Amino acid sequence: MVLTACNPSQFNEMPERRDANSQSHSALPPMAQFSTRAARATTRSNTAIAQDILDLSFMMESGRPITHLSRFEGPITVTVAPGAPASLGPDLDRLLNRLRREARIDITRVAPGGETSASITIETLPRSRMQRVVPKAACFVVPRQSSWDEFRHSRNSQSLDWTTLTTRERVAVFIPSDVAPQEIRDCLHEEIGQAIGPLNDLYRLSDSVFNDDNFNAVLTGFDMLVLRVYNNSDWRSGMTRAQAAATLPGLLSRLNPRGNYPGRGTTDHSPRAWISAIETALGRNTSGPRRIGAARMALSLAQSRGWQDNRLAFSYFALGRLTLVRDPELSLASFLTAGRIYSRIAPGGIQEAHVNMQLAAFALSSGQADQALALTGAAMPAATRAENASLLATLLMIRAEALDLSGRPSEARAVRLDSLRWGRYGFGRTEAVRARMTEVAALSPDA
Template sequence: MRLLSLIAVLGLSACMPAQQAQVSKSYSETSAPGIGLPAMQGFAAASSMSPMRPNAEIARDFLDLEFRMESGRALPNFSRFEGPITVKLTGDVPATASAEMARLINRFRSEAGLPISFAQPGDSASITIEFQPRAQMAKVVPMAACFVVPRVQSWAEYKAERNGPKVDWTTMTKREHVSIFAPSDASPQETRDCLNEETAQAMGPLNDLYHLPDSVFNDDNFNSVLTGFDMLILRLHYAPALRNGMNEAEAAKHLPALLAQMNPRGGAGVSEIKTIAPRSWVAAVEGAFGPRGGTAARLRAADMMLSIALAQGWHDGRLAFSYYAKGRAMANTDPAQAVAALSEAGRIYRSMPGAQVHVAHVDMQLAAIALAAGQSDQAMAFADRAIPAAKRAENASLLATLMLIKAEALQNAGRVAEARGLRLDSLGWARYGFGSERQMRARMAEIANLGAQGGRG
């Protein structure tokens, strides 16, 4: 299940003053009603890198992903599809969904070796992806952006069976029909993100682990497209040596040989086996990033995250995420302490393989704080450092936000023509990342207000 974005590109509002500043003229010129928007930008073919972690560590992660659910419930049996896998899109299908699914199918075939294709018209599919209005989905699963369900083939069937044993993953020993439900009114980027994670989980592991730095199977949502680690997990999931109905111990016996064959680079290095985060820390994450609660409540939850992380002795991405949460929560009330917390998050993320996009999110927050403080050169430096990683991660909303922050910093530095050009360039990415013109203009206004605040310094 992909949660409503806990981080995405949120948090800039935490840097806003209590009274919104006058919107700058540069924003008004770019966003005036009637001005045409540039064509929506898109990303070229993805090229994922092999995981850079020891195979013993990956084997433990595989077992935790495969034999546990996000709720913490154990899965007694391994399950997968047998034979060719087919997919169909139904409901109010977004305009970009078919092309995104075709691109994803090509990746599954070439990178994970999966026999997956679109179902023929009129045929029943292994995986049905049904798009419903977000408001309808929220009535049933309020915190989910999109989710996957076994043994049903429609939204109507799911609603009728959702409280019964039919949709219980713990009773599965073989997958035959699985449905994914996704919002029909999402941005192109959110549609793509849902297709990536939910289709992978429909075919493969059902759990998410907060300690994975290089995977979409992590509810921090930093990674939004399937990584090399994810494709390796799917390739393992469909290895001939594994079979439906296996328990954890039976599957574990095959992993060393399979990983030695599939990931020979992972034979070296010292593995670090990580325990699954306790539910108390997960609850604190939801409090720090969820849709409810004000600044004080978010800060209390972030402090709880950090307290638990330190007590657990973590020094991985979960500790970094805790510092990130604290810095984000303090950006409005104590920018100096926010910078200290975010800098510590960035330091930890930079020490981890596969965490470049995490660092980019930290740099975005630091750039926003610098912009609001009138430190234009520093804001530009943070943005310039983060933009390449945002592009590699195919995160258009993050990329557009970074470009807009840099444009406002350029404006405040008197480089008006450069600012105008960069602001216009950002809009093609914003169309993909944010979707609606209303959301685009809201983000532009938010950042312009930060620039106006800093420009008074």
């Protein structure tokens, strides 16, 4: 019996739980938060990056082509509608600071209600209200709007079609107000990234938030390079793909000299059949057997196309998650295979950390405390770099149980206390933090 992945949208099929130790029922310690830091620069070749940028910029997620580039011209302003959760402001300020420093974008925050509309308006509202209108969206961005009321009145009109834009002037970002601080932060990074940059996601990318696998939740070094290119003076609204492609060799050579080495991009796009299978496997409103069948289909399609990249690893990872309860042996084998692929294509990355969390839970449940400690220790640096507090909290909780199992209770108490601090940011409500601690505690053979 093991934990499912840590992304809030991915919880499912948890085993029976016992009460956690009494520490989880005391007052929680203050919430931990990540400090602002520059992301690691991408190490891929500029040839590969150029192909990725073009595919991100000139296609919608649905597969519809974008014939002409659209972007903001000139300085970009961001405002937050009244009523936002307290954590949003500091996380937004950290994000804007990174965009200025790493992507060299002229972007500033302004007070709401100014004489002119801000370029980007962020509005928060209860998730249930959002999903009555857009059922499957955790958060989203729309063009030509500045409020939820404007969006509701325009949602059946052509004004929301990104492909009809030539220049971006106003966009609105909608984020749920009643979720964990980490989820709000994740929405800020993804939706503002799309508001000022490309609109597509590519499953083949292992180092980007522009990927629906949700492993990377804050803008990466690759993403900052993409946004720097997208907002560079060499690009402009109305460019065609061919015009943009002509600028990229020189532009990337100048902006990313470390990428000036022989390499090649990929033209192997993810077929709609594989994307549909993954979406079904990870969907919420589908039966367990059908989801497992969809994961098997995704894996079969990935294997038949000879993929050896992020998409093959993610197919194994999805199958591992979905078979946790029904077929633990298949689940373990799938995680192990996914981990081997991730260690090759993104060594020490957030994907490998997620796999190690799953393997650590397997180890804990079978009484292998030393193995659980080794796996959590290997995963924690990547979780910290990726600023994934929910994953970090879960790793620390597993680690605390393993320390208890090893007869090291004082160390376990200190680690468990640290897990609660990160849990407040990653899971939000006190009840959610305590529930996760109870779930982890139930994995121990001493439960």
